Amino acid sequence: EPEVTQTPSHQVTQMGQEVILRCVPISNHLYFYWYRQILGQKVEFLVSFYNNEISEKSEIFDDQFSVERPDGSNFTLKIRSTKLEDSAMYFCASSLEGGPRNQPQHFGDGTRLSIL
Amino acid sequence: AQSVAQPEDQVNVAEGNPLTVKCTYSVSGNPYLFWYVQYPNRGLQFLLKYITGDNLVKGSYGFEAEFNKSQTSFHLKKPSALVSDSALYFCAVRARAAAGNKLTFGGGTRVLVKP
Numbered sequence: 001e002p003e004v005t006q007t008p009s010h011q012v013t014q015m016g017q018e019v020i021l022r023c024v025p026i027s028n029h030l031y032f033y034w035y036r037q038i039l040g041q042k043v044e045f046l047v048s049f050y051n052n053e054i055s056e057k058s059e060i061f062d063d064q065f066s067v068e069r070p071d072g073s074n075f076t077l078k079i080r081s082t083k084l085e086d087s088a089m090y091f092c093a094s095s096l097e098g099g100p101r102n103q104p105q106h107f108g109d110g111t112r113l114s115i116l
Numbered sequence: 117a118q119s120v121a122q123p124e125d126q127v128n129v130a131e132g133n134p135l136t137v138k139c140t141y142s143v144s145g146n147p148y149l150f151w152y153v154q155y156p157n158r159g160l161q162f163l164l165k166y167i168t169g170d171n172l173v174k175g176s177y178g179f180e181a182e183f184n185k186s187q188t189s190f191h192l193k194k195p196s197a198l199v200s201d202s203a204l205y206f207c208a209v210r211a212r213a214a215a216g217n218k219l220t221f222g223g224g225t226r227v228l229v230k231p
Contacts, residue, residue: 004159031217042223043160043206048216056216091159095217104150105219107159 002026004108006092012114013082021077021111023092032075033093033105034067036060043091049075079113087115118143120207120222128228135197137225139190139207148210149190150219151181153203160206166190177201197229 005024013019025032034046047057049067066078075094079086089112093105119142129135141147148167152160164175171183181192190207204226208219 006159033217033219035219043221045218045220048218050216054216056218058218093160104162104165105217106162107152109157109159 002106004092004094004106006090006108006111008111009109010112010114012116015084015115016081019079019082019113021079021090021092021113023075023077023108024073025075025092025094026096026106027073029094029096029106031055031095031097031105032067032069033095034077035091035093035107036088037091037110038085038088046077082113082115084115087113089113118147118209118211118220120209120220122205122207122222122225124225125223126226126228128230129197131199131229131231132196135192135194135201135227135229137192137205137207137227139192139222140188141190141207141209142188143209143211143220144213146212148212149181149183150208150210151175151179151190151192152206152208152221154206154224155203163192163205197227199229199231202227202229 007022032049037043047061048055064080068076089110091107091110093107095105096103121140150165151163166173166183174180179194204224206224207222
């Protein structure tokens, strides 16, 4: 069964440094998402991306965050200047469709980001 | 704003007994509802969804969930639990009008099935 793959599984970065989290969505999927889960807290929506643009973002997704689909297979989340509070598990997800047909979102295994 | 509540942090059940994991939601308009399961060191794995139609939906691994509009609930059930069902379960809601398909998750319920 096709899977969403995320790399690296664990990223350790100094505060203030830039970090890029990488995801390869399922190949025929059209909608892409990032979520995060701070330890002990709920899974929170960050951003959704469709047709090469952001379709929705949360208040967490401020100017320090950006997403990109640099080629036909990768989907990346960049944090420009990391803060301690960015430490979390970051999940990438993809879905075939959105809208009324509402195909489910399929999640990767996550990247654990630790900011020192 | 949309929200999901999972009132139980943990549910303990003996193997072979029925399993219920509770979920209530709040959303504008009619909801899309989902259940996901997470095993240790893995991502969220889709179990089932409610879009429209029958209030009882069936999903993977023998799980089912019942949509109750008047009680704004979407409880997950399994008639006979297995030890391998021990995991973290998340309920999620999406507003139908959400342009970006944003999912809002509950806090999760840890299920422990004892032999």
